[in-house]
Amino acid sequence: MTDNQVIKLSELKSHCQSCSLYDLCLPMGLKAGDLERLDNVIKRRQSINKNNFLFRIGEPLKSIYAIRSGSFKTYMTNPDGTEQIVGFSLPGELLGMDAISDDKHTCSAKALETSNVCEIPFDQLESLSREIPNLQHQLFRLMSKEIQQDQNLMLLLAQMPAETRLASFILGMSERLNKRGYAANEFNLSMSRGDIANLLGMAVETISRLLSHFQEDGLLRVERKHITILDLDSLRSLATHCSSSYSKSSGKTQVR
Amino acid sequence: MTDNQVIKLSELKSHCQSCSLYDLCLPMGLKAGDLERLDNVIKRRQSINKNNFLFRIGEPLKSIYAIRSGSFKTYMTNPDGTEQIVGFSLPGELLGMDAISDDKHTCSAKALETSNVCEIPFDQLESLSREIPNLQHQLFRLMSKEIQQDQNLMLLLAQMPAETRLASFILGMSERLNKRGYAANEFNLSMSRGDIANLLGMAVETISRLLSHFQEDGLLRVERKHITILDLDSLRSLATHCSSSYSKSSGKTQVR
DNA sequence: TCCCCTTATTGATCTAGATCAACGTCTGTT
């Protein structure tokens, strides 16, 4: 996730059709002519350094951003000033769609590492998508995807024990990274333990402890941010069969 | 929420322009001519009885539904067969947008009471929205709204103590119902305690206890499903100043 | 290169809220 500088230089000026994320990102399934029209609207942006903002909460909606490389965290701020991370974003994903409803961003997006994005002015995207049916459909799909992802996270947060949340998070990252051309069983987490804890609604210490347990049990190898999945099946069963050991009353209306 | 049968009969055959939910729902801001075109696509459906499904998880996406009266719960089912409610839907809201991404529903929608919906075939809606800019924008807005709502709930689930979750939930219902023309300080909750508990990630018993406490403290009057808000300010401060009594370390990275 | 500061790990203790249990109260059915 950090060491793709080699490709970056050559990609920097490139267009959608030569982008490795083509089939994940907005232009998926577009015809050559349409692709070109989209291409003309997209402003390719220089890299955004770690800890810099793509947009901040409260700013007016100007553009939607497609991540080309790197990663971001998006978070809301609650009254006490504490942040709540609502998601991490990976290459090929769109950022900023929360802002369409009220014309201003309801969360901030901060780069977790040096990242590259394509900026797409929203009004132009909107009018273009009226003319290109596939583009419109793709936009709907991507927004719908975000709803799905959020709802899956809600499920984790509301019902699942810590073990399951973390296992599920790691599997999710593995799958998403894999779709983007990275190895599925070995990857770097660009976010800190604190960020993971915040997203999953747990304490940093719990994340640390669970990662150690997972390692002791031979599920993972953990070297700081580098994760190697050693026993995918066990990890999966932890993530789904919520609560490995202590579950007794299953069935009725509710778990835990 | 349950006793609007009087209006219902007259509304049943009516069109968007005479609908009381006009300014919340899809056709907001549409010109007369466009409204008519949308109107022609919408299938007005008979009422759906309590506990019946609008759609079930796994079904192919056919239509999007606009709620005209009544209310629904949407929930996902996890491997153990337990349900996780991801939201309640009120009149003027759209249901089914989760399904756009994969062309099939990722959650089920069940009526909490006898309800009426307008059914809008998705493919027709999609092509119509290409021709009517305002309609497209409205669709984007409503999807974005759902993302926002989900993210707000995630914040509650991840960080907030039980007290805050429930206070926030009640305020949210009050505001949403108020927008729909009901009283803000007095309303019926159409869902069971169990459903609220499930959504908020708590045990039924905790909901019960907190409602009793809120009543003892003069914040609410609770008569089974009927809620009267007596002290809005206190309720608000419970909902925002997360944790009234036990908060000591505020500031840093994380709460609780 | 070293130093400082942020991030991570591990252990000990504490508590919010789950679970268990028992009882009360609606609501719809015959």
Place this chain on the structure above:
DNA sequence: AACAGACGTTGATCTAGATCAATAAGGGGA
């Protein structure tokens, strides 16, 4: 009207995971 089964309340106990505390290990700036 009387019953049954679902739903709601209240109290007692238990525990997953938070919080507190102390130590270790990176990693970026001089």
